[in-house]
Amino acid sequence: MPLHPYLDPAAALDTRVADLLARMTLREKVGQLNQRMYGWDAYRRTPAGDFELTEALYAETERFEGLGALYGLMRADAWSGVGHGHGPGAEDSADLADLVQRHVLERSRLRIPALFVEEVPHGHMALDGTVLPVGLAVGATWDPALHRRAAAHAAAELRARGGHVALVSALDIARDPRWGRTEECYGEDPYLAARLTQALVHGMQGPPGEYFAADKAAVVLKHFAGQGATVGGRNSAESELGPRELHEIHLPAARAGVRAGAAALMAAYNEVGGLPCSGNRALLTGLLRDSWGFEGLVMADGLAVDRLARITGDKVSAGALALDAGVDLSLWDEGFTHLAEAVERGLVSEETVDTAVGRVLRLKFRLGLFEHPYSRRTPMPDGGRALSTDLARACVTLLHNRERVLPVGPAVRRVAVLGPHAATTAHQLGDYTAPQRPGTGVSVLDGLRRLAPPGVEVRHARGCALTGDDRSGVPEAVAAAAACDLAVLVLGGSSARTPETEFDANGAALTAVSEMTCGEGADLAGLRLGGAQYALLNAVVATGTPTAVVLIQGRPHVVPDTAGALLTAWYPGPWGGEAIAEALLGLTEPAGRLSVSVPRSAAQLPVYYNHKDTEYGGYVDDSAEPQYSFGHGLSYTSFAYGEPRSTGRTVEVEVTNTGERYGSSVVQVYVRRLVTPVWPRTLELCAFDTVRLAPGERRTVALTLDDGRAAGADSVEIRVAESARAALTVVPVVLDLRA
Numbered sequence: 243m244p245l246h247p248y249l250d251p252a253a254a255l256d257t258r259v260a261d262l263l264a265r266m267t268l269r270e271k272v273g274q275l276n277q278r279m280y281g282w283d284a285y286r287r288t289p290a291g292d293f294e295l296t297e298a299l300y301a302e303t304e305r306f307e308g309l310g311a312l313y314g315l316m317r318a319d320a321w322s323g324v325g326h327g328h329g330p331g332a333e334d335s336a337d338l339a340d341l342v343q344r345h346v347l348e349r350s351r352l353r354i355p356a357l358f359v360e361e362v363p364h365g366h367m368a369l370d371g372t373v374l375p376v377g378l379a380v381g382a383t384w385d386p387a388l389h390r391r392a393a394a395h396a397a398a399e400l401r402a403r404g405g406h407v408a409l410v411s412a413l414d415i416a417r418d419p420r421w422g423r424t425e426e427c428y429g430e431d432p433y434l435a436a437r438l439t440q441a442l443v444h445g446m447q448g449p450p451g452e453y454f455a456a457d458k459a460a461v462v463l464k465h466f467a468g469q470g471a472t473v474g475g476r477n478s479a480e481s482e483l484g485p486r487e488l489h490e491i492h493l494p495a496a497r498a499g500v501r502a503g504a505a506a507l508m509a510a511y512n513e514v515g516g517l518p519c520s521g522n523r524a525l526l527t528g529l530l531r532d533s534w535g536f537e538g539l540v541m542a543d544g545l546a547v548d549r550l551a552r553i554t555g556d557k558v559s560a561g562a563l564a565l566d567a568g569v570d571l572s573l574w575d576e577g578f579t580h581l582a583e584a585v586e587r588g589l590v591s592e593e594t595v596d597t598a599v600g601r602v603l604r605l606k607f608r609l610g611l612f613e614h615p616y617s618r619r620t621p622m623p624d625g626g627r628a629l630s631t632d633l634a635r636a637c638v639t640l641l642h643n644r645e646r647v648l649p650v651g652p653a654v655r656r657v658a659v660l661g662p663h664a665a666t667t668a669h670q671l672g673d674y675t676a677p678q679r680p681g682t683g684v685s686v687l688d689g690l691r692r693l694a695p696p697g698v699e700v701r702h703a704r705g706c707a708l709t710g711d712d713r714s715g716v717p718e719a720v721a722a723a724a725a726c727d728l729a730v731l732v733l734g735g736s737s738a739r740t741p742e743t744e745f746d747a748n749g750a751a752l753t754a755v756s757e758m759t760c761g762e763g764a765d766l767a768g769l770r771l772g773g774a775q776y777a778l779l780n781a782v783v784a785t786g787t788p789t790a791v792v793l794i795q796g797r798p799h800v801v802p803d804t805a806g807a808l809l810t811a812w813y814p815g816p817w818g819g820e821a822i823a824e825a826l827l828g829l830t831e832p833a834g835r836l837s838v839s840v841p842r843s844a845a846q847l848p849v850y851y852n853h854k855d856t857e858y859g860g861y862v863d864d865s866a867e868p869q870y871s872f873g874h875g876l877s878y879t880s881f882a883y884g885e886p887r888s889t890g891r892t893v894e895v896e897v898t899n900t901g902e903r904y905g906s907s908v909v910q911v912y913v914r915r916l917v918t919p920v921w922p923r924t925l926e927l928c929a930f931d932t933v934r935l936a937p938g939e940r941r942t943v944a945l946t947l948d949d950g951r952a953a954g955a956d957s958v959e960i961r962v963a964e965s966a967r968a969a970l971t972v973v974p975v976v977l978d979l980r981a
Contacts, residue, residue: 248352251613255452258612259603263596265352271592271599272581273306275565277359277541277573281315282322282329284342293330293338295345305579308350310602311357311571315339316368316403318676320739321749324369325677332370332403336617339404343615355606355615359462362408362446363426363674364815365630366399370679372626375633376672376796377411379812381429381837382875383636384908384930386441392629393445397459399626404617406609408446408459409508412439413466413495416797416838417850420475422751422764425672425737425796425813427470429837430850430872432491433927433948436498439463443502450503454609456618462541463499465510466519466530468492475847476765477750478511486920488514491852494950497534505605506539509569511546520546521553521560526568539570539601544748547575562589570598574748627817634814634821639834640876645806647788649828649878650728656699658722659687660782661732662708662775663794669708670794672813673737673761683816686732686792689823701726705782706774708736708757713777724785730826731782731805733775734794737761737813760796768844769800779805792822798840803869810834828878828903833932835875835908835965839868851966855914855924871967873927879905879937886911886962888975891947895962899935906934909943909962912969916976917956925966926951955979 247253248262263271284299303309316335318324330338339358346356361367365374372395374380380389393410400408411426415435418424428435448458468488472479483492496507509519509526519525520542530536542564550560561577562584572578584590606612640648650657663669667683684692691700705719706712723729737760744752751763758764759772770776783789783804790807793799794814801808809832811822824830841849842864851872860866879901886895893911911929915922928951933943952958959974 274310277311303349309356335403355611359407360405376813379637382834390441390445397446398457398623414470418475419797432494435495439495460505462506464508469510481512523567547577631817634818640832641808643807647806654727656726658726663732669736684819686819689819705778709772711773729789735759840870873965877905879903881907898940914959915955
């Protein structure tokens, strides 16, 4: 008997989709658009240690004669309640995925497999998944090639465990660091975010093509669009964006992701132009599909479709609005479960349903799920720890070193490692992280004890807690600092959730636990650390012992520069302590550069570098300039830049290592529009590259300007420097773009 066309792997992709769609009932179609269940509710462990499926899964697959997609089958964290002992680990995730998939295929008349959708914000958010540094740390690396390799590894882990689709934060631009999800952003600049988004897609999905390789995953880029500009830095609030700000700042990363072939985008919670993104047809259809030609999937964020009932009146019409706007796949919503009723009531056409179902089916075909519905049983890829550590090394950023206390010199024989972050890895991980097995990771204290030269004594005192004003531990820390040649003070914030965290319906922190100062739902009105941390800093510096402060954080915090040196490593992942220790000891160079400006206080905000080119003064009571500008970062050596030369769209500059150590410099090219039909921005990043030089070595670096940064201008200034602030002081090259 000949195969139905949709089951024939030799048939054209469009033919397979059309054939299967024509065979489906409306009930089956609606089922393909629903992602209603939490994956952790689909299974339980038996006393014998095996997995068994739950009645909840049986009911869900019975409801729609199958299952379109299942979210978070392998998710593990405080919200899901999944941990070691009862959740799926690296050794049995594939068994669980196959058990669920077998059930779905048995319940589906047409044997349509389910998509398994997982969170992969900085590594697969599952037990035994490799944890990578967070997005803000990746932004500080300014290294798309390294990010691409790490993304490829995360995709291979996901597929080896039976997952198919990776949800990854990439599109949010950090414009207000009070926002708790700042850690998920690549930074404040659209061009840097676009380069890193492109690298992410190429790493996870591979080269653009019809089908995915067995070790590649489909990427859902989130969030589209403008979520990084919510009012007051408050999660899910409105974004008051004009069309120009939206297109110049918040859309380039998404555009780059679409051009790179991203399989899907996630509509954001916030509104654009008065309509929430999940119900915004002008955004999801007019711009994304009609203007950009995007043919992939659009997924709603968790419960976002049901929120539309606030303007439609009920959840049935909310589902119809989202579908008609361009959402193809829901997430935990009730609204999409009533799409058949919405069709019967004339709220949306079955043709619109068919279009969305076609996109879901197309992705399943592209992933090869009809031929290979079960996991491929490929081994977990090696090298995750090495990649995570390489990223951590690349993100360590030296902000100042005025007293040259770093790197640690031979005269230092006793080091005091102090502060609430000194001896723990729990706060190095960031939000959206699965529980770690005991002993996983390296703290700063561990790293220094292991890597310090023989004969160097390393002492430790915690000093204070992360939050609050309890200073009872400060005297012990002060005594340790006074008895040593160097104090390393490890301060910062935390996105660590615990079972005591109260959660909103969509998994955001509703009431942050005592040490949670960052992450989804943990927004700040100010940018200060806990009061006891400042007391500890002041007391340690007052001892006169040379002090280096290390910040482990998910957003820029305001920290006085009273210590001899200041580094930030953001949330560098489990092995970040090793990378930090290497940089402190001079075994590696601090290679990171800021992807966000660091303010002097929250009262200054906004302080991003690429503001409009308006002559504004400082405040009466403070400077308007950031403490440290976008692109800033020091090395243990020094560099000299020659005068840039331009040939068409290519800029060349000679860079010389003028110091005594090997080091790297991130060459940053900024454009300043001169003759332009609209009011320009002060500066806009348009190219960058990293050059690594031995002492005395000189090299000519050639960079190609990004065409989009100067679009619409007749002439521009090109400025080449090591940071946005430095770019304002260098001699520019003027380019006439009309030539």
